[in-house]
Amino acid sequence: MGMSRKRAAGVMAFVVGSAVLAACSGAGSTNAGSSLRYGYDLSAQFTNTFDVSASTGDCDQIALFYIYDTLLHVDHATGKAIPGLAASYELAGRTLTLHLRPGVAFTDGSSVDAAAVKAALNQNNKNAQLTSLDIIGSIDVVDPLTVRLNLTNDTGIQLVYALSSRDGMVMSPKSFNTAGKQPVGAGPFKFSAFNPGASIKLVRNPAYWDKGTYDFPGITFTQTSTGPPAVSALKAGDVDLIRFEADSLKTLEHDPAVDVVSQSTEAYLQFQFRTKQGSPFTNPLVRQAVRYAIDTKQINDIVQGGKGEVATQALPKGSPGYNPDIANAYPYDPAKAKDLLTQAGYPNGLDFTMVIPGGNIANMEQQGALIQDQLKKVGIRAKIERILGTDIATQYYIAGKGDAFGAAHLANKFYPGVYYDQWGKFQFVPIWNGAQRDDIDSLMIDAQSTTDPNRTAQDTKDAAKIVSDQALEVPIAFMPQFMAYDKARVGGTVGAQTDICDPPNLTQLRMKTKG
Numbered sequence: 001m002g003m004s005r006k007r008a009a010g011v012m013a014f015v016v017g018s019a020v021l022a023a024c025s026g027a028g029s030t031n032a033g034s035s036l037r038y039g040y041d042l043s044a045q046f047t048n049t050f051d052v053s054a055s056t057g058d059c060d061q062i063a064l065f066y067i068y069d070t071l072l073h074v075d076h077a078t079g080k081a082i083p084g085l086a087a088s089y090e091l092a093g094r095t096l097t098l099h100l101r102p103g104v105a106f107t108d109g110s111s112v113d114a115a116a117v118k119a120a121l122n123q124n125n126k127n128a129q130l131t132s133l134d135i136i137g138s139i140d141v142v143d144p145l146t147v148r149l150n151l152t153n154d155t156g157i158q159l160v161y162a163l164s165s166r167d168g169m170v171m172s173p174k175s176f177n178t179a180g181k182q183p184v185g186a187g188p189f190k191f192s193a194f195n196p197g198a199s200i201k202l203v204r205n206p207a208y209w210d211k212g213t214y215d216f217p218g219i220t221f222t223q224t225s226t227g228p229p230a231v232s233a234l235k236a237g238d239v240d241l242i243r244f245e246a247d248s249l250k251t252l253e254h255d256p257a258v259d260v261v262s263q264s265t266e267a268y269l270q271f272q273f274r275t276k277q278g279s280p281f282t283n284p285l286v287r288q289a290v291r292y293a294i295d296t297k298q299i300n301d302i303v304q305g306g307k308g309e310v311a312t313q314a315l316p317k318g319s320p321g322y323n324p325d326i327a328n329a330y331p332y333d334p335a336k337a338k339d340l341l342t343q344a345g346y347p348n349g350l351d352f353t354m355v356i357p358g359g360n361i362a363n364m365e366q367q368g369a370l371i372q373d374q375l376k377k378v379g380i381r382a383k384i385e386r387i388l389g390t391d392i393a394t395q396y397y398i399a400g401k402g403d404a405f406g407a408a409h410l411a412n413k414f415y416p417g418v419y420y421d422q423w424g425k426f427q428f429v430p431i432w433n434g435a436q437r438d439d440i441d442s443l444m445i446d447a448q449s450t451t452d453p454n455r456t457a458q459d460t461k462d463a464a465k466i467v468s469d470q471a472l473e474v475p476i477a478f479m480p481q482f483m484a485y486d487k488a489r490v491g492g493t494v495g496a497q498t499d500i501c502d503p504p505n506l507t508q509l510r511m512k513t514k515g
Contacts (some may be wrong), residue, residue: 033511034489035203035217039239042197044389045358045501046221050183050191052169053126054178056393058410061166063200063221066503068169068185069208071098071117072160074413076498076505081160081413085112085186085209087171091156097142104173104209107190114141119173121149124166124215129393131421131428132162154449158420161413165502166468188214198223213507227362234258234484240511241485243497243504245363246304252484263481263496266319266411266418268311269299269367271354271404271474276434279403280352285344287471291330293378294371300477303366311475313464314409314418320453321415321460326468329459337378349379349451355402358386367476368406397432408479411499416456419463420444423472440466489513 040046045059051066073084083089086098104112105377118139125133133157135250140148151159162168175184183191188210189202200221204214222239224230230242231252231425244252252258271294273281280286300308312329315321341349356368372382385393385402395401421427423440440463447459467473481497483504495505 003006023310033216034513035201036219036241036506036509036511037239038219038221039230039233039242040200040221041226041230041359042200042221042223044226044357044361046200047390048196049180050194051176051179052166053123055127055166057390057501058166059068060318061169061501063202063504064166064169064183065187066186066189066202066219067183067191068171069187070137070165070168071163071170072168074161074164074348074498076495079413084164084168085117085404086163089160091160094151094154094156096151096156096159098147098149100145101209102145102146104186105205105207106174106184106186107157107176107205107207108172108184110172110174111144112170112186113144114147115144117147117170119176120170120370123171123173123176124169127166129428130162130167131426132159132167134426135159137357153445155239155445158417158448160418164413166438189219196214197242197353212506214509216509216511219506225360227360231484234397234410234486237486239486240489241483241494241504244305244482244484246480246482247362249305249307249482257486257487257491259487260482260484261494261496262483263480263498265479265497265499266415267479267481267500268314268316268409269303269308269407269476269479270409271371271406271476272409272433273435273473274400274403274405274423275472276400279287279434280346280350281403282434283344284470285340286346286350288330289337289340289344289378289473290375290380291474292333292340293380293478294374294474296334296474296476297332298374299367299370302370303363304477304479308477310477313349313468314422314473314475315415315460315464316478319415320457321418321464323464325461326465329468330471334378341379346379351381352381352403353385353401354382354404354406355385355387355396356406357392358388361389364407371406393428395430398431408500410501414448416444416447416460416463419460419467420448423463423467435472437466 047057047060070084071086072081087101088099090097135151135153136149137152138150142148167250171179172184190205190210192201192203194200194459203218224233224239230244231248233239234242247462252260262275275282296310309316312327368384375382423435423437424444425436425441443459443463447456483496489512493508494511497504
């Protein structure tokens with residue numbers, strides 16, 4: 001379990017009722033049309049297990065959500081946590097109480113009751129990546145439909161949002177030993193078949209608690225490589241729905257057979273430093289040199305077609321945690337970068353290994369090549385090593401391959417978490433990057449403990465200044481998410497992904513044809 005850290009206790013009370021979701025439920029079910037063929041890169045985004053406690057990839061949840069559902073959801077319009085398998089919740093100080101929906105069952109027939117949820121959360125907490133669960137000190141079954149989570153610190157708001165992601169997926173306790181290959185949940189769809197590297201087949205769960213919201217027969221996640229291959233598969237009629245990159249936006253917008261949806265996000269392209277002993281990036285002058293050497297506007301223009309917001313920090317301009325005082329801290333300045341390298345003791349430059357996600361992902365390859373070229377101009381020579389997305393956790397972080405990571409950072413459902421999960425204490429990424437910082441940790445504990453939103457925002461701005469002053473990362477550009485679908489087969493409304501690895505909102509999607 002996580003370390004207990006004493007903080008001044010504040011009372012944080014959040015109560016959400018099931019009435020919030022009433023307007024989202026469909027009036028009736030026709031179960032019309034055919035199954036949705038969802039283009040999904042199983043080779044790069046799925047770690048070949050359906051067991052939440054063994055999953056090592058954030059993008060696993062794109063498929064797993066539809067099997068398991070989560071205790072809480074997030075309202076895509078407001079960003080607030082709302083009911084899921086739990087009909088309501090209350091957070092007061094160090095106690096989070098979940099009131100479960102009556103009559104909900106797993107697809108094996110067993111009840112989604114308090115004992116099952118307790119067992120599922122304890123099972124999920126065996127996953128070293130799901131560090132948000134570490135603040136749970138104990139779990140009480142108050143009654144068959146009430147679970148009380150006793151927390152070890154005051155950051156329960158972070159846990160509330162985490163329960164809308166992998167952390168809050170509820171596996172049937174009867175399936176724990178076989179969940180890797182035969183998952184059993186209480187989600188809108190149930191597992192049917194898995195062909196590793198090729199497809200995942202799900203069929204509609206007629207007993208799903210939110211009747212009518214998923215009114216189509218099933219989802220088949222079909223292997224479709226990210227980038228141009230996904231666009232080709234959609235145009236060829238091999239899949240019905242894809243996520244795509246900005247460089248394909250013009251092509252798809254001008255295709256009369258396709259509809260495009262987009263969503264702004266807080267996910268961002270990033271150059272992430274490893275600051276463990278032995279890395280050249282333990283020296284802040286070297287990190288600052290890298291910041292001056294990387295032309296973020298050029299990367300945004302080429303990799304994202306200029307569609308993203310160039311980043312100066314880990315949160316965009318519209319966020320309450322955005323700090324305008326550091327917006328111009330690192331203008332592109334190769335001469336300044338060279339001078340800093342000399343001051344750091346590297347007058348002839350230096351060599352390092354930069355990891356990027358493998359699998360021939362177009363935008364990651366483009367970004368990696370641009371960073372490599374830009375750094376070379378100031379004497380920093382990057383050797384690129386590719387690691388499949390499914391192996392990043394084990395190979396880059398745990399095994400320590402590489403000195404830096406040029407990829408994308410996922411958004412956080414509660415905005416201060418973007419600093420906490422990268423530099424807080426006892427969090428997965430900073431543990432393996434050697435990047436835990438007491439100053440940022442203290443600010444983020446306070447930001448996630450206070451009931452004052454202005455204090456939360458100020459704490460986050462203060463953390464942003466520390467990250468900027470110390471050049472702890474290179475934020476490059478925020479990433480809009482794009483999806484496209486075949487208009488002949490898909491109707492209704494499709495909600496684009498709100499993050500790189502979040503499942504899209506398919507509650508209002510309707511399939512037009514049978515088959």
